[in-house]
Amino acid sequence: MVMSDMESAPAAPARIAGVDEKILAERAREAASTRRDVLFDVSRLTVSYADVPALKGVSLEIYKNFVTAFIGPSGCGKSTFIRCFNRMNDLIPSANVDGTILYHGIDLYGPEVDSVEVRKRIGMVFQKPNPFPKSIYDNVAFGPRVLGWKKDLDARVERALRHAALWDEVKNRLKASAYSLSGGQQQRLCIARCLAVEPDVLLMDEPASALDPISTTAIEDLMHELKREYTIVIVTHNMQQAARVADMTAFFSVEVDEEQDRRTGVLVEYDATPTIFTNPGDKRTEDYVTGRFG
Amino acid sequence: MTAQDATAAAQPEPIRLRGERRRWGEDVVKGILALCALVSVATTIGIIIALVEPSIEFFREVSIVDFFSGDRWAPLFTPASFGIQPLLVGTLVVTFWACVVCLPCGLGAAIYMSEYARPRVRNVLKPALETLAGIPTVVFGFFALTFFTPLLQDLGLGVNVFNVLAAGLVVGVMLIPVVASVSEDAMSAVPQELRDGAYALGSTRLQVSTRIVVPAAISGIIASYMLAISRAIGETMIVLIAAGGIAKITFDPREQSQTMTAFIGATGIGDIPTGSIEYKTIFAVGLTLFVITFAMNMLSIRLVRKFREIYE
Amino acid sequence: MSVTTESLGSRSHGDRVRGTAFYVLLLVSVTIGFLLLGVLLVDVIRKGIGYVDPTLLNEPNSSDPNKAGAGPAIRGTIYMMILLLVMVVPIGVGTALYLEEYANRERWYNRLLEINIQNLAAVPSIVYGILGLAFLVRGIGLGRVLLAGALILTLLVLPTVIVASREAIRAVPDSIRQGAYALGATQWQVVWRQVLPASIPGIATGSILALARAIGETAPLLLVGALTYVAVNPTLLGSYTALPVQIYQWIARPQEEFRVLAAAGIIVLLVILLTMNAFAIWLRNRYQRRW
Ligand SMILES: Nc1ncnc2c1ncn2[C@@H]1O[C@H](COP(=O)(O)OP(=O)(O)OP(=O)(O)O)[C@@H](O)[C@H]1O
Numbered sequence A: 001m002v003m004s005d006m007e008s009a010p011a012a013p014a015r016i017a018g019v020d021e022k023i024l025a026e027r028a029r030e031a032a033s034t035r036r037d038v039l040f041d042v043s044r045l046t047v048s049y050a051d052v053p054a055l056k057g058v059s060l061e062i063y064k065n066f067v068t069a070f071i072g073p074s075g076c077g078k079s080t081f082i083r084c085f086n087r088m089n090d091l092i093p094s095a096n097v098d099g100t101i102l103y104h105g106i107d108l109y110g111p112e113v114d115s116v117e118v119r120k121r122i123g124m125v126f127q128k129p130n131p132f133p134k135s136i137y138d139n140v141a142f143g144p145r146v147l148g149w150k151k152d153l154d155a156r157v158e159r160a161l162r163h164a165a166l167w168d169e170v171k172n173r174l175k176a177s178a179y180s181l182s183g184g185q186q187q188r189l190c191i192a193r194c195l196a197v198e199p200d201v202l203l204m205d206e207p208a209s210a211l212d213p214i215s216t217t218a219i220e221d222l223m224h225e226l227k228r229e230y231t232i233v234i235v236t237h238n239m240q241q242a243a244r245v246a247d248m249t250a251f252f253s254v255e256v257d258e259e260q261d262r263r264t265g266v267l268v269e270y271d272a273t274p275t276i277f278t279n280p281g282d283k284r285t286e287d288y289v290t291g292r293f294g
Numbered sequence B: 001m002t003a004q005d006a007t008a009a010a011q012p013e014p015i016r017l018r019g020e021r022r023r024w025g026e027d028v029v030k031g032i033l034a035l036c037a038l039v040s041v042a043t044t045i046g047i048i049i050a051l052v053e054p055s056i057e058f059f060r061e062v063s064i065v066d067f068f069s070g071d072r073w074a075p076l077f078t079p080a081s082f083g084i085q086p087l088l089v090g091t092l093v094v095t096f097w098a099c100v101v102c103l104p105c106g107l108g109a110a111i112y113m114s115e116y117a118r119p120r121v122r123n124v125l126k127p128a129l130e131t132l133a134g135i136p137t138v139v140f141g142f143f144a145l146t147f148f149t150p151l152l153q154d155l156g157l158g159v160n161v162f163n164v165l166a167a168g169l170v171v172g173v174m175l176i177p178v179v180a181s182v183s184e185d186a187m188s189a190v191p192q193e194l195r196d197g198a199y200a201l202g203s204t205r206l207q208v209s210t211r212i213v214v215p216a217a218i219s220g221i222i223a224s225y226m227l228a229i230s231r232a233i234g235e236t237m238i239v240l241i242a243a244g245g246i247a248k249i250t251f252d253p254r255e256q257s258q259t260m261t262a263f264i265g266a267t268g269i270g271d272i273p274t275g276s277i278e279y280k281t282i283f284a285v286g287l288t289l290f291v292i293t294f295a296m297n298m299l300s301i302r303l304v305r306k307f308r309e310i311y312e
Numbered sequence C: 001m002s003v004t005t006e007s008l009g010s011r012s013h014g015d016r017v018r019g020t021a022f023y024v025l026l027l028v029s030v031t032i033g034f035l036l037l038g039v040l041l042v043d044v045i046r047k048g049i050g051y052v053d054p055t056l057l058n059e060p061n062s063s064d065p066n067k068a069g070a071g072p073a074i075r076g077t078i079y080m081m082i083l084l085l086v087m088v089v090p091i092g093v094g095t096a097l098y099l100e101e102y103a104n105r106e107r108w109y110n111r112l113l114e115i116n117i118q119n120l121a122a123v124p125s126i127v128y129g130i131l132g133l134a135f136l137v138r139g140i141g142l143g144r145v146l147l148a149g150a151l152i153l154t155l156l157v158l159p160t161v162i163v164a165s166r167e168a169i170r171a172v173p174d175s176i177r178q179g180a181y182a183l184g185a186t187q188w189q190v191v192w193r194q195v196l197p198a199s200i201p202g203i204a205t206g207s208i209l210a211l212a213r214a215i216g217e218t219a220p221l222l223l224v225g226a227l228t229y230v231a232v233n234p235t236l237l238g239s240y241t242a243l244p245v246q247i248y249q250w251i252a253r254p255q256e257e258f259r260v261l262a263a264a265g266i267i268v269l270l271v272i273l274l275t276m277n278a279f280a281i282w283l284r285n286r287y288q289r290r291w
């Protein structure tokens, strides 16, 4: 268990347009006041599709009650990586995961571990809102029902919707189809759906990229709220978003093998968000966050 | 409150990621579904056994050379004769006249639906064609016998009361939807860019349809033709009702003639004794029919797959 | 006089004529089927409508055309429809679920299974009759009974139901499955609570169309003994007849009166089938979801 050993936030000016120094300073202060408990310990993780590695040799730690952001260019394996945390890659027949991810010290890919149990604790929100073709209520109740939690279903649904800051908007039409909601509301419904099964961790793969700015703000505010109880891992293409919500940021990049015509994702740098954005240790990170990439 | 306490409070029970028990239910369900799938496999095996076993017995009594080279089909007469050629010719002639109708009309209907019809028209046409395809063949047979044949007679074609022409043409009408729907699928899979490119060069709709879309969809169209021919060969009720019951070698469509399917139908109706040679002829003819249609179907399936691979 | 305007304004004469001729040909191709269908309907109704009466619907067949009816045949068809529904839908949907949700496409046996089903869909229906004759009627000695007929029709339309169900299941977007898995649902929970409910309209449409096709089938039933005189209500293990077979029997008689009776029977059959078709199409338009 590591107590905060955060490098003091560098005073260097923010070099990226749109990322507010004040926000970064706040991030740094917050991070400094939070203890770091390792929740996930990833070591030498390699994921291949049909024996072609898409992501290679990733090692990092994810801390409890932190928001951790993965950023990087398209195709560098962010989605691939985040899907490893709740074994969603098991559903892709050609995918193969090497290396270990320890969760509370247990290897997620150990022989005894049941992927269904893993997903109960580690929920996931997808890029495009994917509500079930059912009523709002049934969407949220699906998880508890599947787990056989029949008691106090109404209260549980309400709690989840309140948590997801959606209750007031839908409380009068719980029986309406989930498709009648706006995109932003649908995404919060999907978050509520995850919260209803009381997970430990929320994985979010570009949760706001299909949404308008106002809905995006709503989701970001929600993340701030939720991280008190949950650990959040988020993939984002939006660097301002990473700067606004994330405590830790991991930057991934693509290594191109010209000979074999292969593109493999690698972890370039992983650090406190202010460091990544103001004082990155790697040239590639700097190019990316300052927009000089590609 | 120390950090340790906070952790303990948040994490009261130890983490368990094992399944509570092995999910037997999941395996059982998968097993049941696989059993459902096995029903179709069993059907194929059953068909093959049902056809092959009595056929072997049949060919013990009738030489296979006589069967295929004989030109007289008279299994119920004494002396019996088992030359299948008359049935093959009957089948061939019916299939020919069916093709005369269904190949051009089916293709034309497909081109119309995919290249000319507006979406609203198409939305009406497709279910309408489906409905046409859903008319029972016994109804078409009735139509061929009681409406089409008299019509041909009135036209002065000198057709017999039972004749191959009426039967074949009506089989063709029945198969228009088959050709149309498979061909149309293939044509609508042709990428729009191909058409746009041709239109941009000033091509007319006729040129785009015939020089761009049809060639691009050709394997799908051929597949639809194969399927239609196979269906024509296998059609029973229309020929049983309207084409007559005399097996003879004739290419004159105004005459009556028997097809393989009509023979099987006509013979199978009666309560013939199981071990008899008449009973076994059903299977020998059925096997011949099955082999022919099977070959055509496989070809058709292949062509459709090839087509899908190109554009998907 | 400007050449440009002229060539822009109208295509060459030949092009236009050819284009129009082609268009007319296409219209003929499309309409010829419906034209004949129309003629057929008018012809059948003209001939048979006078005979569609309680006698036709209730009485058994008779050698006197005025007393003959299709009562047992109609009931036989209805019973068969129920039996079919009970057998073909579960097996068909089960197979479709296996192929879409469980089977690994890489495996040769699963690919073979798919080709097998495609091929079965195109096997001539009379061959299914032979199968029934060899195995059900003679082989296991079931005899010429209703159950044998229903079993054969089940196998006959099974591929149609499978194909339609697979299409409906495939139309359910993967994001729904992923969403359910991410909540800790097991595979069967995902299939049973998400995939299946979402694909029910498509499955129902396909099943009704398949059922309609099955009860119009005549040829295979001839071989499994539906062509008999039945005076009483058919039972599961008793002799039976079906409406299309009864129609065939009447057509096959030389007397004109029986032809008329056949036309009346056809009207009844078509009313049943067209109702089913219309219902299926309505169902599809009503519940079709564009994801
Ligand atoms: N199901 C799959 N099968 C095969 N290859 C895949 C699959 N999913 C992803 N890949 C490959 O893995 C690599 C990483 O993809 P991934 O989706 O993880 O990237 P990403 O960083 O999330 O990109 P984006 O920012 O565009 O979402 C890509 O080269 C992609 O083609």
Ligand SMILES: [Mg+2]
Pocket (backbone or CB within 6 Å): A078, A079, A080, A205
């Ligand atoms: Mg991604």
